[in-house]
Amino acid sequence: MNTSIAMIAQALAILMGFFTRVVFTRTLSEGYVGINGLFTDILNILSLSELGVGTAITFALYDPIARNDIRKQQILMRMFRTFYRITAAIVLGAGLLLIPWLDLLMKNRPDVDHLLLIYLLYLLNSVVSYLLIYKKTLVDAHQMNYLTVLNHNGFLVIQDICQIVILLTTGNFILFLIAAVLCTFCANVVMSRKADQLFPYLKESCKDQLPADEKREIGRNVKAMLMHKISNVVVNNTDNLLISGFVGVISAGIYSNYFLVIGSVRQVLEQAMQGVAASVGNLGVTEDKEKVRKIFEILFFIGQWLFGFSAICLYELLNPFVAIAFGRNYLFESQIVLILCINFFLNGTRRAGIIYKESLGLFWYDRYKAVVEAVLNLVISIVLVLKLGIAGVFIGTFCSTLFTSAWVEPYVIYKHRFACSPLLFFKKYGWNLIVMAAIWWGTDYICHLWAGSAMETLIFRLGICLVIPNLMLWFVYRTTPECKEFFRLIQNIFQKIKQRVMG
Numbered sequence: 001m002n003t004s005i006a007m008i009a010q011a012l013a014i015l016m017g018f019f020t021r022v023v024f025t026r027t028l029s030e031g032y033v034g035i036n037g038l039f040t041d042i043l044n045i046l047s048l049s050e051l052g053v054g055t056a057i058t059f060a061l062y063d064p065i066a067r068n069d070i071r072k073q074q075i076l077m078r079m080f081r082t083f084y085r086i087t088a089a090i091v092l093g094a095g096l097l098l099i100p101w102l103d104l105l106m107k108n109r110p111d112v113d114h115l116l117l118i119y120l121l122y123l124l125n126s127v128v129s130y131l132l133i134y135k136k137t138l139v140d141a142h143q144m145n146y147l148t149v150l151n152h153n154g155f156l157v158i159q160d161i162c163q164i165v166i167l168l169t170t171g172n173f174i175l176f177l178i179a180a181v182l183c184t185f186c187a188n189v190v191m192s193r194k195a196d197q198l199f200p201y202l203k204e205s206c207k208d209q210l211p212a213d214e215k216r217e218i219g220r221n222v223k224a225m226l227m228h229k230i231s232n233v234v235v236n237n238t239d240n241l242l243i244s245g246f247v248g249v250i251s252a253g254i255y256s257n258y259f260l261v262i263g264s265v266r267q268v269l270e271q272a273m274q275g276v277a278a279s280v281g282n283l284g285v286t287e288d289k290e291k292v293r294k295i296f297e298i299l300f301f302i303g304q305w306l307f308g309f310s311a312i313c314l315y316e317l318l319n320p321f322v323a324i325a326f327g328r329n330y331l332f333e334s335q336i337v338l339i340l341c342i343n344f345f346l347n348g349t350r351r352a353g354i355i356y357k358e359s360l361g362l363f364w365y366d367r368y369k370a371v372v373e374a375v376l377n378l379v380i381s382i383v384l385v386l387k388l389g390i391a392g393v394f395i396g397t398f399c400s401t402l403f404t405s406a407w408v409e410p411y412v413i414y415k416h417r418f419a420c421s422p423l424l425f426f427k428k429y430g431w432n433l434i435v436m437a438a439i440w441w442g443t444d445y446i447c448h449l450w451a452g453s454a455m456e457t458l459i460f461r462l463g464i465c466l467v468i469p470n471l472m473l474w475f476v477y478r479t480t481p482e483c484k485e486f487f488r489l490i491q492n493i494f495q496k497i498k499q500r501v502m503g
Helices: 002-027 030-050 053-066 070-097 099-105 115-128 133-141 145-169 173-198 212-237 239-246 249-274 277-286 289-325 334-349 351-359 364-388 390-403 405-418 423-447 454-477 481-502
Strands: none
Touching (some): 002 145, 002 249, 002 289, 030 115, 030 249, 053 070, 053 133, 053 212, 053 351, 070 099, 070 133, 099 115, 133 145, 133 173, 145 173, 212 364, 212 390, 239 249, 239 364, 239 390, 249 289, 249 334, 249 351, 289 351, 289 454, 289 481, 334 351, 334 390, 351 405, 390 405, 405 423, 423 454, 454 481
């Protein structure tokens, strides 16, 4: 249920977000597009103050939920509430202190009115996102992620509708941002009330404290998650800053359009896979190592298939799509698009490992990997952006991921949770990469056999991409246990959807 609803709800929210983006680029100047990407990344960096506490406390909740320990859940949620309030205050303070330095982050500052007010509204939206939302963690930990997904994406759709109306009727970017702040606040209030209805004990007074050893364990996990959080922000949220600072705000705006499409597809797939996160946490508490390992290998295979197929589609369809939706002046060269799609695939293959590592509490063992990855990403990206321009930023991301996370995360899971050698897994992983590269090359060759207008090219390539990669993947893997289980899961999902529609 979590996976099915997540995919449908996320797809609808993404569709509306795309329409909003098209109206945004058609009604406002390129300067506003660039500012949007830049300020979003700045505030994502400020979210470092959250320190990954959400992930650490979610893991801590799995055991008391499995044992129906209400008191422990109350204590953990009170800790979570206090920390998120502190986080909101830190983000607000850090965001205000950054104001005098904004010009340093913008090469060729765009001609945009009320730039300071625009930044303050972005900051307010970020601060509001931390208020009341801590309760959704308890809902997710109880394997009811579909409720939080429906609430979040439902309000995103409402926000998009309001913003489209504002842009078409007034073209006022200030009102556009105010709508986002109001929708974020309302979504948090609704989710908080729903959590109170599901878990009335959240409103009960509780003055108990965690035992000292449990506090130390949570503190240890928070320290590890801080390192992972820094790495994640540096790797994934500094691209716009580097492009804006070294190339220009307009180029950052062009990248933000590609990031919207690629990020939207990634969100759908990650939401689909994230639906099993609480189940994995429960599995780790109640089942033996062998069963947990088999589920991991199935989930990893599913992630490789979904993200590999999607990466091929994105590479073939992105430029025709961007040309139609935003205009040819927003296009990147095909080599840059290829790097973006390879990064998308490489990070997608990590998704199963990330879910397992977070759900099973394995934050501590690869904490230094996160620091090395962040340093590599910044150093390589800065060196290459000076030589290669925008492409250098994305090559830096690829190199840092390949040299660290791509192999360290599976190694940690196999060594510290499955207690067995990961060698067989890495052999299979390498074979899968060779297969995916061959299928990618074959699909690209067929897609370039015919060319026409942007719309004709888009339709032709879409048909090829939907059929060829999936057919070839099925042919190669059809006899493997992971593939059989994948198709059994797909069949079960469609059967349940059919039953709900018919019933």
